[in-house]
Structures are given as C-alpha cells and as structure tokens.
Amino acid sequence: MARWELNARGRLEAAALELFVERGFDQIIVAEIAQRAGLTERTFFRYFTDKREVLFGGTGALHDLLVLAVAGAPSTLPPLDAVAAGFRPAIAVYFENRPREQARQRNTVIAAHAGLTERELIKLSSLSSGLADALRGRGVAEPAASLAADIGVTVFKLANDRWIESADDRSLSDHFDAVFGELKPLIAHS
C-alpha cells in the first residue's frame, strides 16, 4: 500500500462526515469526499460501495459480533444479562477506538435526513431480530426472547445518545452499564 493511502478508510470516513455536516448528505458527491481526504475516487470505492455506506458500513460487523457474543455468553445467564454480556465486548471492540466527535457527526447527519433516519431504524430493528434469534438459540422462549432483544437495543441506543451528548470522559461502555442499571426501578416488583 502506498504511503499516502495509510488509514485510507479512516480518512475517507472523517472527510465524508465533515462534508455531510457542513453541507448536508444529499449535496455531497463521492469526488468531494475523496478530494477532502486527499485520495482518489477509485480508493473510495475500494472501501465503500456508495456514500451511504460510510454511515452504515460498520453496522454489519457490529451485528455479527453481538450475535456471536450473545450466543457464547455463559449458559446460566438470564436473557437480559446474556444480551448485556453480548453488548459489552461488541462495544469494546467496535467503539472504544472511535472518536466521539465522529459518532456525534454521524448522529447529526442521520437525524437531519428522513431517508437516513428510516435506514437507521431498519438497522436497529434488524439488530433486534438477530439478537432474538441468538436468544432462542439459547433456549429462551417467545415473547421473552424478542422482549429482551428489543430492550437491549433500546439500552444501547440510549447509552449511545448519552455518550454523544456528554462532555466528560465516560466511555460508551460506562454509559451502557449506567442505562442498563436503570431498568430495575422502572417496574413495581410486587
């Protein structure tokens, strides 16, 4: 790999997010992203099929990681703990090296665009289906499996929002644990 293509993916992501925030997702063409990153369009298409994949390309890997981790969690764990036990390593692998500013830019771009917002909801819904499958594979019956999967995704989504909004140095993992800890007092335990 030529020296000027070092970390090409990361440079393309950073350039694309900056441009999307500055001028709006629909206004940006791939040539501008490549130019801002100091790379060619051809290099862009080696990493992404289109500009939308800059926003959603990594979510497939997160999905696979999560489902594997839930399937492999200790068999004695109750459903929601198995989901949390899946999210923790997936978050550690997938998010701990991502700059929070980029996560913030990604959220801003998606929230400002109806089509991208819909896409994000579809992705989260498919993540929840994947987790429910993994739980059923652990012997969890319905509707408990779907319920635990959906609650896990909700906790993750809220933790992500709080991580993005906060200014202190708590990690996404810290926020995940904090939101997960809020579940018990939500319901009367008669």
Place this chain on the structure above:
Amino acid sequence: MARWELNARGRLEAAALELFVERGFDQIIVAEIAQRAGLTERTFFRYFTDKREVLFGGTGALHDLLVLAVAGAPSTLPPLDAVAAGFRPAIAVYFENRPREQARQRNTVIAAHAGLTERELIKLSSLSSGLADALRGRGVAEPAASLAADIGVTVFKLANDRWIESADDRSLSDHFDAVFGELKPLIAHS
C-alpha cells in the same frame, strides 16, 4: 348522509386492505378502492388524503389517547406501570371493535413493502417519544423516561403480533397483559 354511504370509512378500509393484499399496495389506485366499496372517489377523499392514510390514519388518534392516559395514570405508579396503565384504555378504545382479520391484512401489506415498513417504524418511534414526554411530565428523569416508553412500545408491538397470529379468542388487551407479565422476571433477574 345518504343511506349508501353508511359506514363509508369502514367499507373503504375493508376494500383497500383486501385490494392491497390481493395485488400489492403499489398496484392499487384510489378509484379501485372506491369502486370495490361501492362508493365514489370523492367520498374516499372525504375520509383519507391518500391510500397510505388508510393504513396509518388512525395511529394519530391512538398516539393522543395513549399520551393522555399515561399523563393521567395514578401518580404513585412506577414508570413502566404508568405506561401499561396508559396502553390498557387506549387499546380498549382503539382496537376492541377492529376485526382481527383487518389487523392481519394491514400487517401483511406493511411487511411486504419497504417504504411502508419504514413508515411504521417511524410511527412507533414517534409514539415512543410522545410517551417519554408524558413520563417526563410525571417527573420521571432521563434515561428512565425514554427507556420505559420504548419498552412499552415493544410490549405493545409484540402483543399485536401475537394477537394477529393467534387463532383463539383472546383479545389484544389479553395479549398485552401476557407480554407485560413476561417483563417482570426478565428485569428482576437482570
């Protein structure tokens, strides 16, 4: 109102759902819906702005009912119990007179069409935001308010799926209570 327009809305809904299932949402024009219902296009547009509103028109009323009922639930209830106390009357008012076969047709049509699926997810997400607002109005802090609202919508969605799929005569309310009953053990052991 002329005699042949009695229950025009219900007849138009039934005709539209039948046609959407038979030939697909995109293939159907309003003139066919009106014809199948034995009514005019003009009558159709007195009740709906377009054919998509046949599927989503009532969800605004459900949303308003729910938010009011959560806001008015006894102030001593923990957040999730307040959400459930909101869903119960809203379901009773909004669903108890709806034929299950129509709910089933509606689900089939939406599941077969990416644009409608996205629309449904957006509606559920906005319902969750409305419920979280109502909970914050009751003094519930974040992230507990958003968490309880999202979990409530999940319980409703799963109960609706089970109601539609089941052949016995349990009502949507019965299914809601059954799915809600599965939450306690999930959360208690988390």
